[in-house]
Amino acid sequence: MRAQVSNCPPRGMLQVMSQPAPKSSRIRDLLTKPIRLPQWFASRRSATDPRVFSFNDERDSVVNEVSARVVAQCLGPRLEFLINDSAHREIERLEKQKDDEAREWLGFWRTVVRKLARMTETERHEVLRQIVEPMARDVAGNFDPRVYSFAQKVIPGLIAGVMNPKQLMVDAASVRKLGAERLVSLTGHLDEMHALAQIGTVIVVPTHSSNLDSLAIGESLARENLPPVVYGAGKNLFTNPIISFFMHNLGAYRIDRRIKSQIYKQVLKTYSCVMIERGYHSLFFPGGTRSRSGMLEGRLKLGLAGTAVEAYARNAIRAKSRGEAPRPIFFVPVTINYALVLEAESLVEDYLKEKGQARYIIEDDEFSQLDRWLAFFRRLTSYGAACVLRYGPAIDPFGNRVDAQGRSLAPDGRVIDPVSYVTHRGEPVLDPARDAAYTRDLGRELVEHYRRETVIMTTQLVAHVLFRKLVRETPGVDLFGRVRRRGEITWDHAEYVTCYRETLGRLRALQEQGEVHLNSYLETDSAERSLERALEAWDGYHTRTMARVADGQIVIEDPALLLYYQNRLVPFAERIAGEGDERAAIEIAALAGGQ
Amino acid sequence: MSEVEDLPAADGPRPLVAVLGGGPFGLALTKAAARTGDVVLVSRRDPGLQLDNVRVTQDLAALTDVELIFMAVPSRYAEAALRDAGRHLDGRHLLVHVSRGLLDDELRTMSHLLRTVTPCRRVGSLAGPISVDVLTNASPGAGVVGSEFPEVVEAVRGALGGPTLRIYDTNDLRGVELAAALTGLLLFTIGFAQRIGFGPATIAAVTTRGVAEVSRIGTALGARSDTFSGLACFGDLLAAVAGSDRPELELGRALAEGATPKAALLRAGGNIEGIEVARRVSTFGTRRKLKTPLADVISKMVGGELSASQAVRSLMGRDVGSE
Incomplete structure (x- = not known):
């Protein structure tokens, strides 16, 4: 696996192909290239600053290391295939794009295809370098502490202002307490997180329901004075110059999901690996995409987060040669629990339409509609802490719990050495097959953590009780038949109240066993108030009525949205069902089977 | 930052193998593994094995220095046995079970117990028509190891495989x-x-x-x-x-x-x-x-x-x- 950069011929020597020179356009650059602030007034770094504050100083070194490593990994008998694969996939993409990028690069790729078969190994090597370097440069992020400081102070206020301008005036008197705290409530193992961020590299792995998740995580870290994290963001989010400016300067690296070539995927993985190796705290959504169904992630591929095992093995090998222990890596599972989900309508529509074949990018959902944002945030503010972030206990890359000193613990509480997991006959070694297996294990472990760290919200429980009634009343009907039963099922309010109370009681018992958590409203609200709270939240935001109360009867109006909100309780359905609801609960539990 | 390399596996005699459980199948595994190198049999009873390269002990601490461990305790006693053994194990150990049971109504399998009760992650399952006769008398036969970790498969082949026993592999452990x-x-x-x-x-x-x-x-x-x-x-x-x-x-x-x-x-x-x-x-x-x-x-x-x-x-x- 040694990077053979020294064998690479000097640039321009071979003249195999010329790299495309981008045409200069200030307007286009402003719209498409990340904007950075000049360094004239940049403050000096202090020793206590988070690692990421000095990222810009080593950015070129990271890009070079990524390029060199990817080039070394691609060399060998598969090189011709890999270049060919990249060229054909890029030509296919660029021909559809028909933009400036296509005009610049199409010629290059077509020449590659034409000449590849006749190239010598050295020429292929040079072409590979010409492919990899721009990819690595395009992916690499940026971090400007000034932008971070600005965002930390101003963005919560901006959000608060959008949500509720009157309250902004009141809040302005108390600096740094602007709005966001009413929106996002933090709970869980935050003290542990503070300690571990000083000891090792922290990888935050949250559940993923909404595009607001990264904002919620960023806000929670800033509020807790935890160090910022680097994260990958879809290139489509960089098309807006303002959002692009903030994302680019706050540690986001760019992932272009349109590029399908294997070399590009290797660049992304290597970038992520190098960043973790160098000790940058990172954020990954291991589910990959937002949960279409509203369910907790049941199967995790981990994707780029999986590079943590390789990063740890590489650090262990280096540390061994120095006679030291490697810097530990910690995974911190976080559940993001919304009472109301901005994109719920689009997501559940997509879930029902595709049923497991989720489109990766939904371009036209509520996230891109300003009026929906306004309606959403207004409703959230009146709801109270409508988003609960729960930080779970940290684990090492091999799924072991770690203590406050960052030491890995065996199931019997004994301290064990995590290096032992990457050791073969006494020596730490790299082994991609082994690391892939560890990563799959880690995915299974995180799923368990997500389930235990879930915080059930009022809207979810109310939706579950109502949806279960719908299932009970429609035996033998499939999911698609059920979601069409709009306004057909009614339920006596008093019966609902009894059923809700019993279900809540069973959920409380699960909470006492440490299997789940309940939002504070569920602890304090009566059954009647919970129903009111849920209906108010839904009515004030969703365009369709989900349920209504008329003449002492609850009418189920929108089973699809109820399905979306209740799906968070799928893992617990069978254990919170009462007499007569067992079969319905089994059917609800079976929804997880298709996940 | 210096580049790191894959280190080749060290050649030499095969590392120590352990068998946990002295029932008929555990003894057969012990005898088969004794043909390829040293074995520790952890058993409550002394089976009276007279083999030079087999050490019989009740002391679970003997597992510490072992690379590959065959878990041959019946499912109903497995959790307690693994809990005790787990206190002497860490990430280095390769743990392979031969159970034909299931843990619960969710049909969870023994590897779940291996992973949750011990700190071992490199686990596998040995199955197929491997009988006591095949193992003890070196009759020609074949078995399959399910493991997501190639090194587990290699270790089992190293311990049991030979001219009379073919060990196939699959990564479909479940x-x-x-x-x-x-x-x-x-x-x-x-x-x-x-x-x-x-x-x-x-x-x-x-x-x-x-x-x-x-x-x-x-x-x-x-x-x-x-x-x-x-x-x-x-x-x-x-x-x-x-x-x-x-x-x-x-x-x-x-x-x-x-x-x-x-x-x-x-x-x-x-x-x-x-x-x-x-x-x-x-x-x-x-x-x-x-x-x-x-x-x-x-x-x-x-x-x-x-x-x-x-x-x-x-x-x-x-x-x-x-x-």
């Missing part, structure tokens, strides 16, 4: 474990069908549909269906038809003769994990809306709810569908 556990159901059915007087064609029909049933359950749990046509399931079945002495066969025969479930279990002897499996599979099938006719019938027969003739009528009276 599939191998489920196949090993669910094949017990099919063996029971074969024993039952043999004794009740069914001919080869009937037995072939029941067995083939049985494989389809267990494969359906396996795929519902994330296993690959092709694993069930390999050594872990099909291989075991053919061995049974060819005359192997698995206790599930004897249990089926006893019930077919009209013995009470209790008497049948007593007669079959051994730790018949497959019987508890039947009830669990039947419950699981009901919950997940899977068709599990064989498991349903076996579960009811062993529970005393169905007689042999009722069982046959129940199976034959079902609607016929596509294969």
Whole structure:
């Protein structure tokens, strides 16, 4: 696996192909290239600053290391295939794009295809370098502490202002307490997180329901004075110059999901690996995409987060040669629990339409509609802490719990050495097959953590009780038949109240066993108030009525949205069902089977 | 930042192997592993083995220096044994079990226990028609190791493989474990069908549909269906038809003769994990809306709810569908 950069011929020597020179356009650059602030007034770094504050100083070194490593990994008998694969996939993409990028690069790729078969190994090597370097440069992020400081102070206020301008005036008197705290409530193992961020590299792995998740995580870290994290963001989010400016300067690296070539995927993985190796705290959504169904992630591929095992093995090998222990890596599972989900309508529509074949990018959902944002945030503010972030206990890359000193613990509480997991006959070694297996294990472990760290919200429980009634009343009907039963099922309010109370009681018992958590409203609200709270939240935001109360009867109006909100309780359905609801609960539990 | 390299595996004698559990299969594994190098047998009883390179001990601390450990303790005692052993293990150890049981009504397999009770992650399952005879007398045979970790497979090959034993591998660990556990159901059915007087064609029909049933359950749990046509399931079945002495066969025969479930279990002897499996599979099938006719019938027969003739009528009276 040694990077053979020294064998690479000097640039321009071979003249195999010329790299495309981008045409200069200030307007286009402003719209498409990340904007950075000049360094004239940049403050000096202090020793206590988070690692990421000095990222810009080593950015070129990271890009070079990524390029060199990817080039070394691609060399060998598969090189011709890999270049060919990249060229054909890029030509296919660029021909559809028909933009400036296509005009610049199409010629290059077509020449590659034409000449590849006749190239010598050295020429292929040079072409590979010409492919990899721009990819690595395009992916690499940026971090400007000034932008971070600005965002930390101003963005919560901006959000608060959008949500509720009157309250902004009141809040302005108390600096740094602007709005966001009413929106996002933090709970869980935050003290542990503070300690571990000083000891090792922290990888935050949250559940993923909404595009607001990264904002919620960023806000929670800033509020807790935890160090910022680097994260990958879809290139489509960089098309807006303002959002692009903030994302680019706050540690986001760019992932272009349109590029399908294997070399590009290797660049992304290597970038992520190098960043973790160098000790940058990172954020990954291991589910990959937002949960279409509203369910907790049941199967995790981990994707780029999986590079943590390789990063740890590489650090262990280096540390061994120095006679030291490697810097530990910690995974911190976080559940993001919304009472109301901005994109719920689009997501559940997509879930029902595709049923497991989720489109990766939904371009036209509520996230891109300003009026929906306004309606959403207004409703959230009146709801109270409508988003609960729960930080779970940290684990090492091999799924072991770690203590406050960052030491890995065996199931019997004994301290064990995590290096032992990457050791073969006494020596730490790299082994991609082994690391892939560890990563799959880690995915299974995180799923368990997500389930235990879930915080059930009022809207979810109310939706579950109502949806279960719908299932009970429609035996033998499939999911698609059920979601069409709009306004057909009614339920006596008093019966609902009894059923809700019993279900809540069973959920409380699960909470006492440490299997789940309940939002504070569920602890304090009566059954009647919970129903009111849920209906108010839904009515004030969703365009369709989900349920209504008329003449002492609850009418189920929108089973699809109820399905979306209740799906968070799928893992617990069978254990919170009462007499007569067992079969319905089994059917609800079976929804997880298709996940 | 300097680049790191893959280090080649060190050559030399094979590292120490341990067998946990001194039952008949544990002893057979010990004897087979003793042909390739040193072995530690952790057993409560002294089996009286007279082999120079086998050390018998009750001290679980002996596991610390071992690379590969075969876990050959029956499922019902496995958790306690693993909890005790786990105190001496860490990430270096490779842990391979030979269980044919399931843990609970979710049909979780032994590797779940290995991973949760011990700190070991590099785990695997050894299955297939590997009998005590194959291991002890070095009769020609083959088995399969299911593990996601290639080094586990290599270690098992290094410990047991040789001119008389071929160890195949698959990364479908779940599939191998489920196949090993669910094949017990099919063996029971074969024993039952043999004794009740069914001919080869009937037995072939029941067995083939049985494989389809267990494969359906396996795929519902994330296993690959092709694993069930390999050594872990099909291989075991053919061995049974060819005359192997698995206790599930004897249990089926006893019930077919009209013995009470209790008497049948007593007669079959051994730790018949497959019987508890039947009830669990039947419950699981009901919950997940899977068709599990064989498991349903076996579960009811062993529970005393169905007689042999009722069982046959129940199976034959079902609607016929596509294969």
